[in-house]
Amino acid sequence: MRVIAGAWRGRRLVAPAGEGTRPTADRARQTVFDVLWHAPWAGRQVIEGARVLDAFAGSGAMGIEALSRGAAEATFLEKDPAALAAIRSNLRACRAEARGRVVRADATAPPPAPAPSGLVFLDPPYGKGLVPAALVALSAAGWIGRDAVVVAEMGAQEDPARPAGFAIADDRVIGAARVLVLRCDR
Incomplete structure (x- = not known):
């Protein structure tokens, strides 16, 4: 796994060991x-x-990719200790600790946001229906800004259910994943 483009193009990223992160x-x-x-x-x-905001962050690859391409800052929400260590390692490897904030938290029961995000990545475990629950919880806690773009990854066969306040801007299947891009329209 590597950073695809931007300032850190080609930089290798580590993923947590085990089957808990995809x-x-x-x-x-x-x-x-x-x-x-x-x-x-x-x-x-x-x-x-x-x-x-990179929620269910895993290795932090999505948030780090955004930072590499010019995002100002990224917050990584993750609850798995091995994934948290991988995110911190990847931020250190990119010398991006000052622009990345790592928070140990469950995206379906997050702490209050310090400020809303304009770009949100959700990559929960497949097949558990966590995308709608996370959208509701993250919105209620102030993590998702007005007019935000949300990129949600789920299993290719999963229903692209979404709560009120979100419109589908793009929906595509890439291999085993369905990538749903939502616009916050509240």
Whole structure:
């Protein structure tokens, strides 16, 4: 696994050992950022200078990719100790500790946000219906900003259910994953 583009292009990232974390494949990450970069409803301004939330962060690859491409800061929500160690290691490897905040928390019961994020990544375990629950909880805790773009990854066969206040901007299957891009329309 590596950073695809930006300041840290080619930098190798570590993933936590074991089966508890399923890092987003390089190909899927490239597709997500291409969609965000080039979509008429998104563009560079969605990434560059953005406050990013990487929930169910795992290795932190999505948030680190956003930082590499010009995001101002990223917060990584994760509850697994091995994943938290991997995120911290990856931030150190990129010398990005000052721009990355690691928070031990469950994305379905998060602490209050210090500020809302304009770009949010959700990559929960597949098949557990966690995307809608996390969207509701993160919104209630102030993590998802007005007009935010949310990228949610789930199993290819999962229903793209979403709570009120979110509109589907893009929906595609990439290998075993369904990547749903939502716009917060509240």
